[in-house]
Amino acid sequence: MxxxxxxxxxxxxxxxxxxxxxxxxxxxxxxxxxxxxxxxxxxxxxxxxxxxxxxxxxxxxxxxxxxxxRRPRKRLRLVRSRQRAARAGSPFHAEMKDQGQSASWDSRSQARVPAPEDIAARLAIEPGDPCVLTHYEFLADGQPVQLSTSWEPMAVTGGTPAELPEMGRLKGVGVVERMRSIGIDVASALEVPRPARATQAQANLLGISIGDLITEIERTYYDREGRPVETADIVVADIRSEIAYEFRVD
The missing domain is CATH 1.10.10.10 (Winged helix-like DNA-binding domain superfamily/Winged helix DNA-binding domain)
Structure with a gap:
C-alpha cells in the first residue's frame, strides 16, 4: 500500500x-x-x-x-433553503431541533477588520473597507458539524443594534432576522458549494483528519436592491453531514 x-x-x-x-x-x-x-x-x-x-x-x-x-451515527442533513433561512430565530437551531439534536455554537466577532480583496469583491466594497468579521463553530449534541467565517460591511450595520452578530438582544437570531430588525430585507442568497480537503486548522476544529473530504460553501446575502449585505465561507465535514438544497416551486 x-x-x-x-x-x-x-x-x-x-x-x-x-x-x-x-x-x-x-x-x-x-x-x-x-x-x-x-x-x-x-x-x-x-x-x-x-x-x-x-x-x-x-x-x-x-x-x-x-x-x-457501535451503532453507526446517522449523517445530519443540513438543508439550504431561502424559506428556512427566513424563519424567525436561528436556522441552525431550527434545523437541529427538527432532527432531534441539541444545537449550540461558539462565536468570536471583531469590528473594523479591513476587507481583503476577495471579500471586498463579494461584498461590492473597496478593499480595506471596515467589516465585522465573525468566526462560528456550530455543534449538534456537542459534536462539531459546521464552521463559518462571516463578513458584514460596517457601512451596512455600523452603529446599529445589529453591528455585532452575537451581542445584545439580537444574539442568535440569524443574519436574515438581524438585517430585518434594522430595516434591511434580505431578498436573495447566492451559494457556491465546492468539494475540498480539510486543512490542519479545519480538521482540528471539526474533529476529523487532515485531508478528509469537506464541502465549502461560499454564501452571499443580498437585499432587495441587489446590494450584498453579508458573505460567509461555510465548511461542513462530509463524514458528519450531507448538504441538501430545497427550492420553492411557484
Missing part, C-alpha cells in the same frame, strides 16, 4: 467488514497488532485506521478495555 494513504485503505476494509456484519454491534474488535499483521502495515497505521472509524461513529474506544463496534 502507498505509505501516505495506507490507513485509509485499512479503514475502508474494516468499515466494509463491519457493515457486512462480521462483528455485530457491541462486539470487541481484535487488537491493532492483529490488524497490522493482517494488512501488512505498521501498528501506527492500524491505529490511525481505527481512530478514523471512531471519528466516523462505527467504533468506540473504552479505556482499559479495547475497541468496540
Amino acid at each position: 502507498p505509505r501516505e494513504n495506507a490507513y485509509l485503505q485499512v479503514a475502508d476494509a474494516l468499515r466494509a467488514r463491519i457493515e457486512a456484519g462480521e462483528w455485530p454491534i457491541g462486539a470487541k474488535l481484535p487488537s491493532r497488532a492483529r490488524f497490522a499483521e493482517e494488512y501488512a502495515v505498521g501498528q501506527n497505521v492500524a491505529q490511525r485506521a481505527m481512530e478514523r472509524l471512531i471519528i466516523e461513529g462505527f467504533l468506540e474506544g473504552r479505556a482499559g478495555s479495547g475497541t468496540y463496534v
Whole structure:
C-alpha cells in the first residue's frame, strides 16, 4: 500500500467488514497488532485506521478495555433553503431541533477588520473597507458539524443594534432576522458549494483528519436592491453531514 494513504485503505476494509456484519454491534474488535499483521502495515497505521472509524461513529474506544463496534451515527442533513433561512430565530437551531439534536455554537466577532480583496469583491466594497468579521463553530449534541467565517460591511450595520452578530438582544437570531430588525430585507442568497480537503486548522476544529473530504460553501446575502449585505465561507465535514438544497416551486 502507498505509505501516505495506507490507513485509509485499512479503514475502508474494516468499515466494509463491519457493515457486512462480521462483528455485530457491541462486539470487541481484535487488537491493532492483529490488524497490522493482517494488512501488512505498521501498528501506527492500524491505529490511525481505527481512530478514523471512531471519528466516523462505527467504533468506540473504552479505556482499559479495547475497541468496540457501535451503532453507526446517522449523517445530519443540513438543508439550504431561502424559506428556512427566513424563519424567525436561528436556522441552525431550527434545523437541529427538527432532527432531534441539541444545537449550540461558539462565536468570536471583531469590528473594523479591513476587507481583503476577495471579500471586498463579494461584498461590492473597496478593499480595506471596515467589516465585522465573525468566526462560528456550530455543534449538534456537542459534536462539531459546521464552521463559518462571516463578513458584514460596517457601512451596512455600523452603529446599529445589529453591528455585532452575537451581542445584545439580537444574539442568535440569524443574519436574515438581524438585517430585518434594522430595516434591511434580505431578498436573495447566492451559494457556491465546492468539494475540498480539510486543512490542519479545519480538521482540528471539526474533529476529523487532515485531508478528509469537506464541502465549502461560499454564501452571499443580498437585499432587495441587489446590494450584498453579508458573505460567509461555510465548511461542513462530509463524514458528519450531507448538504441538501430545497427550492420553492411557484
